[in-house]
Amino acid sequence: MTRAGKIATAIIKGMIDNRCRINDREVEKIPFKGPALIIFNHTRFLEVPLLYTHLIPRPVSGLAKAESWNIPLYGFLARQWHGVPIKRGTADMNAFRKISEVLKQGRILLLAPEGTRNITGVLKKAYPGIITMALQNNVPIIPVAHYGSENFWKNMKRFRRTDFTIRVGKPFYIEPGEERISGKVRKDLLFSIMVQLAKLLPEEYRGEYSDIESADEKYLRFLEEGTYSLESPEPVWQK
DSSP: OOHHHHHHHHHHHHHHHHHEEEEOGGGGGSOSSOOEEEEEOOOSTTHHHHHHHHHTTSOEEEEEEGGGGGSHHHHHHHHHTTEEEEOTTSOOHHHHHHHHHHHHTTOEEEEOTTOSOOTTOOOOOOOTHHHHHHHHHTOOEEEEEEESGGGHHHHHHTTOOEEEEEEEOOOEEEOOTTSOOOHHHHHHHHHHHHHHHHTTSOGGGOGGGOOGGGOOOTTEEEOOOOOOOSSSOSOSOOO
16 A cells, blocks of 8 residues: 555544444454455445554455546555446456456455345445355455444534444355255355344344344354454454
């Protein structure tokens, strides 16, 4: 990151922290070393810079729509924050190759399986690209849920700070064994992955994934939760 990028990041973090009361205690569960995929629910613009700035100094990259690179401020931040452009609605093989490169560098990749912002905060149907990414690169998935940002603009108008909560679930690998990933298996697998995100949210935010009891987790291998610190950056869990 350039000096200008560091200054911009510090300013953005300061502005967010000034306007939000952030409960980020569970972020310490996320390792300081990758590679890993972090999946998160995508509500408003706020959670991307908030999550990024609160995950520093972890080496973090993120998926972003390719059009963002054409917008001066967004494009600048995307480049500074090691963003990976992806063309939505297509099988973007260039993006998948870049994702593999990023993960091989030991970085943590942030992505929103819903694919687009959802201003209500209630989970919408996700896309299955996360399955391909995890299997191709043999990396764990870490579910990170947040809530509160849907109230940001309403609170801004009333000169109130917004309560923003971040919750972190157990990391897991996808392990289908010798079974072929058919369309049905992929559908069931995506549901069970998204349920791991839904479990971290209050019930009213679970939306498409409210029926958490019906999730079949036989293809997921959960890892032990661990606590991470700058003094001891090695992950407590290992594959």
